[in-house]
Amino acid sequence: MxxxxxxxxxxxxxxxxxxxxxxxxxxxxxxxxxxxxxxxxxxxxxxxxxxxxxxxxxxxxxxxxxxxxxxxxxxxxxxxxxxxxxxxxxxxxxxxxxxxxxxxxxxxxxxxxxxxxxxxxxxxxxxxxxxxxxxxxxxxxxxxxxxxxxxxxxTESNGRDVRRVAGAVLLAAAVLCAAGGGLGYLQVYRQDRAVEQARTQIAEQGPRIVEQLLSYGSQSVVGDFARAQSLATDAYRTQLVAQQQAVQKAGVTDNEYWAVSSAVLSVTPDRAAMLLALQGQRGSDPAKLKFITATVRADFEKHDGRWQVGVLTVLKKPLTGQSAASAPQAPAPPPPAPAPPKGQGR
Structure with missing residues (x-):
């Protein structure tokens, strides 16, 4: 078979x-x-x-x-x-x-x-x-x-080609990370410089701006109010104008403030907040001047390179003290002692 x-x-x-x-x-x-x-x-x-x-x-x-x-x-x-x-x-x-x-x-x-x-x-x-x-x-x-x-x-040639591609990808990733890190460092450096510059500016200009915003005279009220309006942002200017109109209706008297101390609370390149202690005087007659103290918080904004007040918050309302005429006088110095007679006191 x-x-x-x-x-x-x-x-x-x-x-x-x-x-x-x-x-x-x-x-x-x-x-x-x-x-x-x-x-x-x-x-x-x-x-x-x-x-x-x-x-x-x-x-x-x-x-x-x-x-x-x-x-x-x-x-x-x-x-x-x-x-x-x-x-x-x-x-x-x-x-x-x-x-x-x-x-x-x-x-x-x-x-x-x-x-x-x-x-x-x-x-x-x-x-x-x-x-x-x-x-x-x-x-x-x-x-x-x-x-x-x-x-x-x-094949060996394919292996070499793939390794070249992988090397190029790793190099590109490293370059991107390094370039991004460089740009980030420059950005942070510029941001820090801008913040420090803003802090210096607002520490110097902030108290003067608030003083000019709140001070006015009875003889120069129109110019003083116009200057104050230029120091306020568009959003705050409306409220400021309403306050100025109320002052004009009640009767304008000299009102002067000056900052005795201030502290920067926060700051960015275009925004800042400051706490101020103010003293001042109110009245046109030197014999009837009223002394004033107040504490305010001012929020600033920077527009076109200029710092302006965005919000002004009164933390401690103005306190009016005694007038200059009724203020207590300092005690007079005691009279000199009489001279001793001749021939004595030795």
Missing amino acids: TAVLDDTPETTTAPDDTVRFASWPARAAALLLDVLPGVAVVATMALLAYTTPVGGWLWWVFMAVLAVAVLATLVNRWLLPSVVGATMGRSVMGIRVTTSDGDPAGSPRLIGRDVAHLLDTAALFVGWLWPLGDKRHRTFADLLLRTEVRVVDG
């Missing part, structure tokens, strides 16, 4: 020992190459944007670079493997993410796998270390999504 053999080849599945699974150090290195440049740029730009005034051109530059870094990282992790076979980091390390059957993992599976890495992290990072004991070197995310990370063979 003659045995007849089937010439049709049988399809067999390669045993597990013929598949080379990526080692834990290779996977960790690939992940760092994929994520670290983007994370560094995002963290740097977020910190710089936080220390920069919102809405300024520099803030928008930082936010735009941050958005580009996030987008580039996501494209590298989720879209690039479907186009060239692997992410930048995995290409450098010569590894690929595949299904358990060895087929390439598509973008939806890669997205789900990255989301599932939250499980690796939530389990006190045990999932990230699970490949050290698993024979297929799988994390919890791999087990959940039925994926594996395998070693693939590539």
